[in-house]
Amino acid sequence: MQGLFTSFFKNVGRYAMLMSRVFVLPDRWRETVRRTFQEMSALGLNSLGIVVIISIFMGVIMIIQMKLNFSNPFLPPYTTGMATREMLLLEFSSTVMSLILAGKVGSNIASEIGTMRITEQIDAMEIMGVNSANYLIFPKITAMVTMMPLLCIVSMAMGFLGGYSVGWFSEIITTQEFELGLQFGFRPFYVFYGIIKCVVYGFLIASVSSYYGYYVHGGALDVGRSSTEAVVNSSVLILLADIVLTNFLLA
């Protein structure tokens, strides 16, 4: 138990020290901007496909589940659409989507930086006098923090599209009922709430995964291990952040 605490505080300390090296003025702004755009494409745009597919299917499944479970005749028919909307806006498009992206993007970041560490590419940068933490990690964090809100909005839109498609292609719910559900008691703040959460999650995924990649020691096996640790720990932190943000923003 004591070892667990020691390890926890050691990791927190090293993470803080790494972040203090990441958030300094870059040696060359132009190079940082160029790399940030590259990372926005690699981490953000390349995740668009999985976000679209999962969001559409989740929209469909949510409508079917809601309809099955809201079979009480006292509930108005638009309840299904309304509940689906709230689920998508409040949790699915931000938190669940971020958990999925923690798996995809987090492992990508940790293994990329980890491989650079074990093949001495990071040491090579340090010897040249380049702040490797700033050069490699800062663009990734910036890219994730800017792209996550966009992915969140896309996910919300695609989830609704999935819900609509149930109305178009089946008799589970009509499109009118779904539309009415979407509009009934709509609070625009919930969209911003989702976006704010995604900004925080984007930071957590990129920084935690980079941390695990940056401090890898050993060989290919250790890179794989650090990649798994990155995904597990960023997922746990996302859930903890969800509790804090929900209390802070909605309570």
Place this chain on the structure above:
Amino acid sequence: MIELVDVHKSFDGNEVLKGVSAVLEEGKTNLIIGQSGSGKTVLMKSVIGLHRIDSGKILYDGRDLPSMRFKQVKSLRREMGMLFQGGALFDFMTVEQNVEFPLTMFSNLIKIERERRVRECLSRVNLKESCFRLHPSEISGGMQKRVAIARAIVLNPRYLFCDEPNSGLDPYSSLIIDRLIHEITEEYKMVTVINTHDMNSVMEIGDNIVFINKGTKEWQGSSQQLLDSGNALLDDFVFASDLFKKVKQAARLQQ
């Protein structure tokens, strides 16, 4: 010139360097040799500043690295070039971009001037132009080492460090790399420090050899002095193979 004065370094109470003092000279290839686990890699990393030493001095032309502030270390590092064991080329960049990287980060040259300098360096290490746009994974190990040398010299460093430059190379490619490093060292008047246990390199380019044994400097001299060092430990290490024993006998007969 790099001067090491009584350098000590321990890891978790285990003393790896036990007071190493040596002088690494300008315009010469300075070789650090020793058995695996003798502390030569730790010594090299301490000299570069990747390891913080426990006590002693590492003087770069009189400037003590361990007592420097962060900005001074950063500035000194721009005078260093390093060739890593595996090349350590950035695999997300092409050959050209790898060599251009230090120029992009630290020089104020415009794109055309940077490209000219990159081509100059790549030609200096005899790399064909057809390789310039390839990624490191698309070229051979020997070529990767040459690109790494080009990247190390692109900013005209005063100090060049090479960590086992011949590992994983065939004897012919090793010889080419050794000669290239030697030529460049004389041409640019650099202090070149090579960490190796390749005996061919020791004989071929050993201007100044530092033999490390169990964390201490056991012997220092040139490859000519190596034959008559009178040091039993050094003889056991350098002339371990039958081939080198015969070389030594032949050299003595010639004398």
